[in-house]
Amino acid sequence: MKELNQADLIRVGHVDSFEIVGETLQGEGVARHNGMALFIPYTFIGDRVKAKIREVKKKYGRAELLEVIEPAQERIKAPCPVFGQCGGCQLQMMDYQRQLQLKEQSLKDTFQRLGSFYDLPIDPIVGATNPWNYRNKVQMHVTWQVGKPLQIGYYRRASRQLIEYDGCLLIPPVFSRLLKLFRTFLPAVDREKKLPIKHVLIKSVRSSSDDSAEQATSLMMILVLERWKKNYQDLCGELAQKLMKEEPSLQSFYINRNKNDKGPVLGEYFPFYLGEKMLLENIESSTEKALELQVGPASFLQVNPEQSDRLYQLVLEAAQLTGNEKVLDAYCGVGSISLYVAPHCRSVTGVEEVVQAVEDGKENALRNEVGHVEFLAGKVEELLPAFVEEGVTYDVCLLDPPRKGCSETVLAAVDAMNPQRIVYVSCDPASLVRDTIFLTQRGWSIKKVTPVDLFPQTGHLECVVLMSRDEK
Numbered sequence: 001m002k003e004l005n006q007a008d009l010i011r012v013g014h015v016d017s018f019e020i021v022g023e024t025l026q027g028e029g030v031a032r033h034n035g036m037a038l039f040i041p042y043t044f045i046g047d048r049v050k051a052k053i054r055e056v057k058k059k060y061g062r063a064e065l066l067e068v069i070e071p072a073q074e075r076i077k078a079p080c081p082v083f084g085q086c087g088g089c090q091l092q093m094m095d096y097q098r099q100l101q102l103k104e105q106s107l108k109d110t111f112q113r114l115g116s117f118y119d120l121p122i123d124p125i126v127g128a129t130n131p132w133n134y135r136n137k138v139q140m141h142v143t144w145q146v147g148k149p150l151q152i153g154y155y156r157r158a159s160r161q162l163i164e165y166d167g168c169l170l171i172p173p174v175f176s177r178l179l180k181l182f183r184t185f186l187p188a189v190d191r192e193k194k195l196p197i198k199h200v201l202i203k204s205v206r207s208s209s210d211d212s213a214e215q216a217t218s219l220m221m222i223l224v225l226e227r228w229k230k231n232y233q234d235l236c237g238e239l240a241q242k243l244m245k246e247e248p249s250l251q252s253f254y255i256n257r258n259k260n261d262k263g264p265v266l267g268e269y270f271p272f273y274l275g276e277k278m279l280l281e282n283i284e285s286s287t288e289k290a291l292e293l294q295v296g297p298a299s300f301l302q303v304n305p306e307q308s309d310r311l312y313q314l315v316l317e318a319a320q321l322t323g324n325e326k327v328l329d330a331y332c333g334v335g336s337i338s339l340y341v342a343p344h345c346r347s348v349t350g351v352e353e354v355v356q357a358v359e360d361g362k363e364n365a366l367r368n369e370v371g372h373v374e375f376l377a378g379k380v381e382e383l384l385p386a387f388v389e390e391g392v393t394y395d396v397c398l399l400d401p402p403r404k405g406c407s408e409t410v411l412a413a414v415d416a417m418n419p420q421r422i423v424y425v426s427c428d429p430a431s432l433v434r435d436t437i438f439l440t441q442r443g444w445s446i447k448k449v450t451p452v453d454l455f456p457q458t459g460h461l462e463c464v465v466l467m468s469r470d471e472k
């Protein structure tokens with residue numbers, strides 16, 4: 001007779017009440033059921049819930065929340081009407097202080113579980129002053145086809161089904177206003193639905209250093225089309241003009257063409273624009289002089305400007321620059337960190353694979369009259385080993401990789417350059433721990449970890465980690 005394992009005792013479709021005894025950064029509560037871990041989205045420790053089992057794997061299961069029977073003390077009514085359907089936010093059911101506690105604890109747990117790092121010097125998380133309306137960029141999907149109604153919104157969690165909603169609480173009200181105008185003007189201008197629109201993006205910059213006022217914001221709108229024809233130009237121009245007239249903060253309008261359905265939302269070709277070619281973002285500088293960064297349609301900027309000002313300040317503190325250091329800024333984007341730290345060191349070399357971002361970086365250095373910064377286009381995996389080969393070294397290495405973290409080639413090259421300090425800015429705790437394990441095995445140790453909440457209401461977490469060589 002087949003031996004029964006735990007999974008056989010749990011039935012898909014079974015409804016029960018569960019005590020939530022664990023929780024994840026992604027906003028899933030964990031219950032124990034017949035000895036197995038059961039993940040239930042939108043719940044957390046202290047909740048007692050009714051849920052339906054939806055999926056059973058060998059070692060764990062997943063259930064759908066049906067009802068909160070007894071709420072945890074910090075449970076609140078999620079302010080957004082589409083929370084739980086839309087895939088954007090995972091933590092709106094917790095009050096903000098509880099979200100911060102979850103993030104801090106989950107970072108500690110990840111360091112312990114994946115890296116056996118105990119007693120790390122982890123600072124309290126740096127929370128946001130305003131955990132709503134903070135995003136400076138939004139991208140929404142659009143359905144605009146003959147025979148179908150116009151739809152604009154985010155995708156449902158783990159699906160490609162569109163949820164219509166202009167009022168997202170993570171974006172500023174001016175974005176919602178502009179989306180409403182877009183809804184009104186698009187059918188009036190493109191009556192025959194000629195434009196093959198797939199996505200709409202809005203970006204904002206703080207166009208003066210007074211970032212509290214909404215009128216100090218300038219906007220860029222980018223429509224992504226599946227294909228481009230010359231005769232679309234008049235329609236796009238008319239649409240852009242109408243929008244710019246009604247919403248004067250819209251100063252730049254672009255068309256992007258992206259033939260691909262998978263991969264990044266933006267393609268490489270921008271066949272049309274109206275208004276400003278670039279916008280200028282004011283970032284809080286590390287000196288008296290404000291820092292201006294030019295932002296094009298494809299430039300990467302951190303999405304939470306208030307918190308990224310704090311993040312850059314933390315990077316500078318961790319780097320402990322005295323004015324004499326040669327600094328490497330790997331994964332530098334348009335050079336935000338390079339230019340921020342430049343007044344405090346001898347020189348900065350920024351490395352970035354997106355050629356346009358490197359061009360923006362060079363332009364930004366000229367605009368801000370920073371002479372001792374250079375930007376190199378190329379993959380970090382190729383350029384850093386080449387530096388090692390040529391005997392080029394740096395005193396401080398700043399690493400700000402995407403979610404997947406750094407490859408071993410990059411970390412080995414950083415180690416070989418023997419800097420005094422590494423400052424690692426991470427947006428994914430799991431890849432951060434993997435990379436710090438690699439470095440600790442080569443004689444580095446973690447001196448300080450500072451988590452920063454760049455993405456309130458969501459399960460994303462940023463942190464700044466200072467590493468230096470173990471003392472002999």
Ligand SMILES: C[S@@+](CC[C@H](N)C(=O)[O-])C[C@H]1O[C@@H](n2cnc3c(N)ncnc32)[C@H](O)[C@@H]1O
Nearest residue numbers: 300331332333336352353354379380400401402
């Ligand atoms: C998290 S962003 C950091 C940008 C910048 N430090 C900032 O704060 O604005 C990561 C950057 O790394 C770049 N990037 C990703 N993989 C890369 C690679 N293998 N080599 C060089 N740059 C890369 C991306 O294009 C992106 O600009």
